[in-house]
Amino acid sequence: MTLAPTVPMDEVWAKRLANRTHRMRPSAIREILKLTSQGDVLSLAGGLPAGELFPVAEVARATERALSLNGVRALQYGPSNGLPELREWVAGKRKGAEAYRVLITSGSQQGLDLIAKVLLDPGDNVAISAPAYMGALRAFDPYEPNYLPVDMDEEGIVPAALETVLAQGVKFLYVVPDFDNPSGRRASLERRQAIVEVCDRYGTLIVEDAPYRELRFDDTIYPPLFELAPDRVVHLGTLSKTLAPGLRLAWLLLPEQLVDIVEQAKQAMDLHTSTFGQSVAYELVKDGALEKRYPALREHYRSQRDVLVEKLHGALGDRLQFEVPPGGMFLWATLPEGVDATDLLRVAVEHGVAFVPGQSFYPREGKLNTLRLSFSLLDEDGFTEATKRLAAAFDAYGIRG
Numbered sequence: 588m589t590l591a592p593t594v595p596m597d598e599v600w601a602k603r604l605a606n607r608t609h610r611m612r613p614s615a616i617r618e619i620l621k622l623t624s625q626g627d628v629l630s631l632a633g634g635l636p637a638g639e640l641f642p643v644a645e646v647a648r649a650t651e652r653a654l655s656l657n658g659v660r661a662l663q664y665g666p667s668n669g670l671p672e673l674r675e676w677v678a679g680k681r682k683g684a685e686a687y688r689v690l691i692t693s694g695s696q697q698g699l700d701l702i703a704k705v706l707l708d709p710g711d712n713v714a715i716s717a718p719a720y721m722g723a724l725r726a727f728d729p730y731e732p733n734y735l736p737v738d739m740d741e742e743g744i745v746p747a748a749l750e751t752v753l754a755q756g757v758k759f760l761y762v763v764p765d766f767d768n769p770s771g772r773r774a775s776l777e778r779r780q781a782i783v784e785v786c787d788r789y790g791t792l793i794v795e796d797a798p799y800r801e802l803r804f805d806d807t808i809y810p811p812l813f814e815l816a817p818d819r820v821v822h823l824g825t826l827s828k829t830l831a832p833g834l835r836l837a838w839l840l841l842p843e844q845l846v847d848i849v850e851q852a853k854q855a856m857d858l859h860t861s862t863f864g865q866s867v868a869y870e871l872v873k874d875g876a877l878e879k880r881y882p883a884l885r886e887h888y889r890s891q892r893d894v895l896v897e898k899l900h901g902a903l904g905d906r907l908q909f910e911v912p913p914g915g916m917f918l919w920a921t922l923p924e925g926v927d928a929t930d931l932l933r934v935a936v937e938h939g940v941a942f943v944p945g946q947s948f949y950p951r952e953g954k955l956n957t958l959r960l961s962f963s964l965l966d967e968d969g970f971t972e973a974t975k976r977l978a979a980a981f982d983a984y985g986i987r988g
Contacts, residue, residue: 771912
């Protein structure tokens with residue numbers, strides 16, 4: 588594989604760039620993926636869904652149906668807010684949702700960008716967990732916000748810490764209540780109610796991201812924040828983790844006051860999300876077809892988690908402390924004090940294994956001795972070898988038990 592060369596920015600070109608580009612940074616995960624594409628490097632880094640679960644044959648049949656039933660519409664320009672039937676399907680998944688408040692987006696990342704575009708001026712405060720989803724930070728960065736990190740515990744954002752932050756005045760709170768990326772934590776019902784209550788007291792809008800919500804490993808189901816406060820929450824959902832990320836199909840559920848302005852921003856960005864992709868996606872999700880996939884998805888990722896946990900204990904013992912998540916795709920881990928995970932990554936890649944240093948997930952200076960491990964891709968043999976290589980990297984770095 589030939590990688591594109593990195594071209595340095597000279598003074599002439601630097602002057603041509605908008606000031607906002609100075610806030611743009613590459614995704615650490617994407618950069619690590621470049622490393623893992625070279626040579627024999629096993630990746631515990633990227634949170635890609637398991638390809639063997641993609642419904643390839645079903646997509647082929649859905650494509651035929653979409654084209655045979657309404658092929659001209661599927662290939663034509665479409666409404667900016669999305670196909671009506673797909674928006675109705677989305678609205679039907681959430682209590683208090685109405686189809687006119689649904690906007691179909693080209694992946695959740697576009698949804699995050701749209702929200703930032705219509706809400707943020709340079710210097711505006713944004714409340715965000717520490718650690719936080721890296722993709723949200725990269726989406727918000729060009730709009731030059733000031734991040735106010737909120738402390739977390741095993742249930743996610745701490746309400747008392749949130750109150751301290753909101754008292755400083757913020758445009759919105761960004762939160763992932765279900766199997767947070769990177770921490771894997773899930774907020775209890777009491778914690779969700781407390782978050783909504785604190786935000787309500789300060790008149791704060793909540794941006795709730797829910798990409799992993801359906802990937803739970805137990806029978807516990809808590810309502811999304813949207814259902815607790817449908818007029819104060821922007822809710823993001825996606826098909827990337829439950830169907831296929833290549834479809835680039837996601838959605839925003841918006842407070843009615845934001846519907847028109849976010850749609851206008853969408854029109855300026857790409858006119859509309861692919862009508863062809865939406866048509867195929869609707870054929871894949873209608874009549875409860877998507878929900879029928881959930882049990883197999885949950886069992887697969889639960890099993891993956893359990894295998895990685897077992898292999899980490901066997902290979903590393905107490906040299907790596909980590910939380911066992913109740914869902915999602917990630918383990919959040921802590922190294923001994925004084926160990927820099929970014930430095931350890933360089934050694935790990937030399938030993939043929941990669942992870943994501945935790946520093947990448949903090950809006951400001953974060954904990955250098957943290958890291959994220961993904962259990963979404965490798966099989967048991969892969970986990971065995973990856974953790975063996977990780978142990979060798981620990982040895983070479985000098986991390987002893």
